[in-house]
Amino acid sequence: MRGTQGDLLRLIATGQAESRAELARLSGLAASSVSLRVEELIGAGLLVEEGPGASRGGRRPRRLRLSPGAGLLAVADLGAQHARLGLLDLSGAPLVVEERPCDISLGPEATIDWIAAAFDDLMGRHAPPGVPLRGVGTGIPGPVDPATGRVVAPSRMPGWNGFPVAERLGGHFDLPVLVENDANLMAVGEARSWPGRDTLMAVKAGSGIGCGVIVNGTLHRGRGAAGDISHVRVSSDSSTACSCGHLDCLEAYASGAALRQVLREQGIPVERPADIVALVEDGVPEATALVRNAGRLIGDVLTVLVNFLNPDAIVVGGGLSSAEPLISAIRAAVYERCLPLATRDLEIGHSRSGPDAALLGAGSLLLDAVVG
Amino acid sequence: MRGTQGDLLRLIATGQAESRAELARLSGLAASSVSLRVEELIGAGLLVEEGPGASRGGRRPRRLRLSPGAGLLAVADLGAQHARLGLLDLSGAPLVVEERPCDISLGPEATIDWIAAAFDDLMGRHAPPGVPLRGVGTGIPGPVDPATGRVVAPSRMPGWNGFPVAERLGGHFDLPVLVENDANLMAVGEARSWPGRDTLMAVKAGSGIGCGVIVNGTLHRGRGAAGDISHVRVSSDSSTACSCGHLDCLEAYASGAALRQVLREQGIPVERPADIVALVEDGVPEATALVRNAGRLIGDVLTVLVNFLNPDAIVVGGGLSSAEPLISAIRAAVYERCLPLATRDLEIGHSRSGPDAALLGAGSLLLDAVVG
DNA sequence: CGCCTTGTCTTCGATTTCGAAGGAAGATGG
C-alpha cells in the first residue's frame, strides 16, 4: 500500500479508484500530492480525464480512466492441448480472447515461439495503430520457479523440466515478462472478483488438479509449488500409481484425466473435461457418480487446508467445475468436517471470472511489472 | 518495511541493527534521516549510545542499545496446569521467567486476575525502580479471535468460550494488551531464530497439538483458528472420538493427552508430556512405539501442508518434542511423501528458542503495539 | 432563488526526507 510511483495508476487500472479524491483516500497520499501525480500521468499519456462522475453529495468528481492508447498486455494460458490467448488493456480488460489448439508435447522451444507468434498476430489484427505492447505473460500447467521463470519438475509436461520459459519468451519481446503457474494466475484473477475476501484458495479442476493460494491479498508462491494439492494421498488401497511416483495421489483419482480413463474403460468415449460435464448434464449415472466421488475426495483434502489456512473463500474453476455434483460434494465435505470457526464465514463458490480468470490474473501481475 | 516511526526502535530492539549505518541499510531511509530520528529517540530516553563497536574496515560504529530504563513487557504463556510468566525488556530479552502452577479450570475471570497479580508481583520483585511497564500479553491454549481478543470455541478450555480475555486483562493495566493463541506466539518467537526462513510452521506437541504459521514473515491468523492441525482425520477406523465431536482426529491419537491415556491403560503412570519423554529416554518400548506412531501421524498431516504451503522450515516444539523419535518420524514422513520441490530446502528441526518461545513471541508482537 | 452542506480539487507555505559532499576515525599498505 506504500508504493507511491505507479500505485495511482494501478488503483485506476484495477477500477478501485475513479477520481483524484478516491486516489487520495485509497493511497493514503495527501490530496495535493495526488493532484500533482495525476497531472504527470496525464501528461505522459497514461491517464485521461473523462467527464464528471456522479456526485456523492458535493462537487462531482472528474473521472479518470486509463488512456486507451496507454498500451496493451499480451497474455496466454497454456493448457495440455489448447491455449487461450488474449490482449488486455492496462486496466486488465480483455480486448480480444481466442482459444487455439496447441500441443505442448512439441516441446518448450516450439511452444514458446508459437505463443510469441500468436501474440504478434493478435497485435497485428486487433491493436489500434500506435498503441504499444507493454508486457507479455503466460500461464503454465506446472510448477514455475518464481525467481528464474523456469519450469520445475512438471508432472504433466514431459521435456519441459528446467526450461527457462521467461528467458525464451523475453527473447522475442524487450518487455516485462511474466511466467507463472496457471492455477496461481487463476487465483489472482479470481481475487479481484471476491472483494473483501483477502485470503482465498482457487481450485482448478480440469485435466489435472491445480490450486492457487492468495494470502492477505497477495499470491503465495512458496518455492514454486505452493498450492499443490494433487499429490496428497487420498486412500490407503495402494492401488493406483500417479505420475509423480507415489501411490494413491488425489490426482490419480479425481482429476479429469483420471475420470476420463475410468469412463473409457467403461466404454464411454471422452476427450476433454467438458465432455464429462456434458455426460453429467445428460444424467449418465456412471459419470455423475464419478464426479461426485471426485468432489468428495477433493473436499476431504480441502478440509485439512481450510482448518489450517482459514481462507475467506474457496473458488472452484476449471473445465470440470461446471459439473454441479463436483462443487456440492466439495461443499458437503468441507462444511461437515471443518472447525465451525473456520467455516463460519467461508464461501465456496464457482469461478466468478470464468474461463479467462488466468488471463486476467496474468494481466494483474503484469501490471505490477509494467508500472513498477 | 515502511513504518518509519518506531521502526528504527524495532530494528534495534530485535537486534537486527546496532548502529546508525545498519539502521539506514535495513530501514531504507537516508543516513541523514536516521541520524535525526536516532537523536530524537535518545532524547526521549528510549535509546542510549554504548561505546564503539567493531570496525568493518573503516570508522567504528557508535553502538546503539535500548535504554535499560526504556520499559518492560509482562508476558505469560498459559497452559492447562501451568503458566510461564516473564518480564522482558523492549528488546525482547527476558529479565526473569518463572513457571507457576495455574489451573485454568477455575474459570477465565479468576485465571486472568491471577495473571495480572502475578505480573504485579514480578514487577515489584524484579523491575528496577522507575522503569515503567509498557505492555502486557498472554498466550492462550485455544483459538483467539484476533479482532476482539476473545477466546473462541476452545476445545480444551471449558467455560472460556467467548470470554473477552483482552478486555479483562486490559482492565488491570492501562497499556497495550496482547492476547494470542499459544502456538501462534511460539511461531512468532521461533521466527526470530530462523533468519532467512520467511515462511515457517511451528508445531507445538504437548498435551494438545498446536500449530502456528508464519507466512512471509508475518503471523497468519486467519479467523483465529489458522494453523489448526489437531482436528484432521487421520484414520478411517472410526474408533476414537475427539472432544470436537468428530471421529479420528489427529489430536485423539497423537497428542500428549492421548498418549498419556494409552500408557495409563497399560498400567504405566504418566502425568505430563515430560514424563512420556522420560519414558522414551529410559527405553520403555511401549512409550517409544507410541511416540514414533504419533510422529508418523503428525508427519502424514504435515505432508499435505508442506506441499500446499512450501514452508522454509518446520519447527517442532512443546513438551513432547524432546522425544527424539517424534521428530524423526515427522521427518521421515515428510521427506518421503512430499514433492521434491517442496522439501528441497525445507528444514525440519527442534525449537531453537526453547520453552520460552511463546513468551519471546508475545514480546515481539507487543513491541509492535508499544512502539506503533 | 439564496444559503447551507457536502464533496472535489488546487494553491501555498511548512515539514520531512533525500542525496551529495565532507569531516571523523579507523584499517591497510607501502
Place this chain on the structure above:
DNA sequence: CCATCTTCCTTCGAAATCGAAGACAAGGCG
C-alpha cells in the same frame, strides 16, 4: 610514518510530501 581506502556519521541545500485554507461545483432545503 604517511598516503589511501573504507566505513561511519553529520551538514546542508534540493526535492518531495504534507496540511490547512480556500476556490469550485454540485445537491438539499426552506
